[in-house]
Amino acid sequence: MLLTTNEIKINGETLSALPQDLYIPPDALEVYLETFEGPLDLLLYLIRKHNLDILDIPMAQLTVQYMGYVEKMKIIKLELAADYLLMSAMLIEIKSRMLLPKPTEVTEEDDPRAELVRRLMEYEAIKLAAQRLDAMPTVGAEIQVASAYYEHISQVKPPEVSLDDLLEAWKNVLKRAKLNQHHKLGRAELSVREHMSQILRRLNTEKMVAFSALFEMDDAALPKLVVHFLAILELAKEGLIRITQQAAFSPIYLQLHSGPAE
Amino acid sequence: MRDLNSIGEMKQVLEAALLTAGAPLSLDDLLKLFAGKMERTTLRMLLDELKQDWADKTLDLVQVASGYRFQAKAEYSEYIARLNPDRQLKYSRAVMETLAIIAYRQPVTRGDIEQIRGVAVNPNIIRQLQEREWIDVVGQREVPGRPSLYATTKFFLDDLNLRSLAELPPFEEFTQAEIPLSE
Numbered sequence: 001m002l003l004t005t006n007e008i009k010i011n012g013e014t015l016s017a018l019p020q021d022l023y024i025p026p027d028a029l030e031v032y033l034e035t036f037e038g039p040l041d042l043l044l045y046l047i048r049k050h051n052l053d054i055l056d057i058p059m060a061q062l063t064v065q066y067m068g069y070v071e072k073m074k075i076i077k078l079e080l081a082a083d084y085l086l087m088s089a090m091l092i093e094i095k096s097r098m099l100l101p102k103p104t105e106v107t108e109e110d111d112p113r114a115e116l117v118r119r120l121m122e123y124e125a126i127k128l129a130a131q132r133l134d135a136m137p138t139v140g141a142e143i144q145v146a147s148a149y150y151e152h153i154s155q156v157k158p159p160e161v162s163l164d165d166l167l168e169a170w171k172n173v174l175k176r177a178k179l180n181q182h183h184k185l186g187r188a189e190l191s192v193r194e195h196m197s198q199i200l201r202r203l204n205t206e207k208m209v210a211f212s213a214l215f216e217m218d219d220a221a222l223p224k225l226v227v228h229f230l231a232i233l234e235l236a237k238e239g240l241i242r243i244t245q246q247a248a249f250s251p252i253y254l255q256l257h258s259g260p261a262e
Numbered sequence: 263m264r265d266l267n268s269i270g271e272m273k274q275v276l277e278a279a280l281l282t283a284g285a286p287l288s289l290d291d292l293l294k295l296f297a298g299k300m301e302r303t304t305l306r307m308l309l310d311e312l313k314q315d316w317a318d319k320t321l322d323l324v325q326v327a328s329g330y331r332f333q334a335k336a337e338y339s340e341y342i343a344r345l346n347p348d349r350q351l352k353y354s355r356a357v358m359e360t361l362a363i364i365a366y367r368q369p370v371t372r373g374d375i376e377q378i379r380g381v382a383v384n385p386n387i388i389r390q391l392q393e394r395e396w397i398d399v400v401g402q403r404e405v406p407g408r409p410s411l412y413a414t415t416k417f418f419l420d421d422l423n424l425r426s427l428a429e430l431p432p433f434e435e436f437t438q439a440e441i442p443l444s445e
Contacts, residue, residue, distance in 0.1 A: 038381030083381045125436035130358035132431050139421040144342045146321050146332035147284030
């Protein structure tokens, strides 16, 4: 959006053109105004740009200039932060307080500008400090930390699974099975071999299966679980599967014994 | 492992550990290398010697907030930087100003930062600095809302090659304190 200069008044005079030192190509104006980090930053810019004395700020002049910028921001619909408007109000308040008759003894604290000056100077110092920090060499950019390669030899052997661990796991399976136990009479035709291949087939596709996951069946009747468990033991005995556990009490995993037996 | 007898051997152990660490090692870390058979004062002396030994080589042994580390001498940094040309990340002015306030005025709340900068603090700014591990929350101010108090971390000092906050450029350099407020 283009900026029309004839709406801008400085010291009561309508500006026919943007001042030379303020001339910014209209396209760049938005970007330019966005570079201000806030009202204090804008005020500092105006003070420095127009060589105003920060310790004796001509409030009328500064306020007009500040409002001019805020107006421009409004025109280009830059999202005007409340902070800018708050500062407008503060400037106007200071300006009007300065018009009040002065007490006979003027002390520093009585100067309505004192707080504003203090904040401007503090902000300016922080601005400079930020620039200095930014220029300091940092790790990751200008500082390269030595880190010669060192091979950490720490062969972690998976712990052996003891029979007790397996038994404990088995008991847990039984305990869980009891919760949905049915009593069935009659002879169930259960083949350990069949279960062995069932397990092998599952390990073929899933590579690694948790011990407990093998017992998650819909029709988990006790005899079936027992056969399943026997099948696992048989598979282990025949060296077809490997049973591992990362640490004591952690889940036990089963996987195919990777070998020529495939 | 055999006992280390000569000073030379002890320095070599220190050197190998520091070169492979990739991050600063504290005196306590370095003491572990010698399994309790080393005095702190001796260790400091050895580190000083090691520093001298490297004086005319390509790396500097420097002390930062978290401990000791080897780093490339400054004259090589622009060459090495060419290996990672994309990694030059630059923080915005808002981030740097916030960092400066936290560094020089810590511990501070968001309110303190807003007061000094005159604008609301974008939560993103704080997050960026926290992700870099340059700042963290050190407590809450006992006022309504219990706002978090932010301070800079050891990593911040490490990354800026500093041993302590006292090594930051003095804040007085940035103020115009010498100019009297009235004539």
